[in-house]
Amino acid sequence: MSVAARGALHHVELRVADLDRAVAAWGWLLGELSYEPYQRWDDGQSWIAGGTYVVIEAAPLDGVHDRRRPGLSHLAFHAGTTADVERLWRAAPAHGWAQLYADRHPYAGGPDHHAAFLEDGERCKVELVATTR
Structure with missing residues (x-):
């Protein structure tokens, strides 16, 4: 891993x-x-890009996540071009993701903010932001 800022x-x-x-x-x-x-490992897996990694791990306690309650709302990722965001938006349902805010897509975050909002099977939300045209 490289040294990060x-x-x-x-x-x-x-x-x-x-x-x-x-x-x-x-x-x-x-x-x-x-x-x-x-x-x-037995209870999880991780993925890395640059100096940042994401861990998915089995919870040791029962419970339900609700992004609308106090706590983490969502993760936002730079997702490339507007075409990249649109490709991911279309493909996501086949990979376990629900499309959020379809009636306002791709500007649910505002008129100058091209993004796709998705939710996994446990109601964890991600925002895929177009950072280049």
């Missing part, structure tokens, strides 16, 4: 109820965003 995100760890379902959905999405498989 002070304050840069090191990693994100998401706890899930259904590890197999989450690994399938997140593995597809992270692969599409140029993350590569990094580590694997």
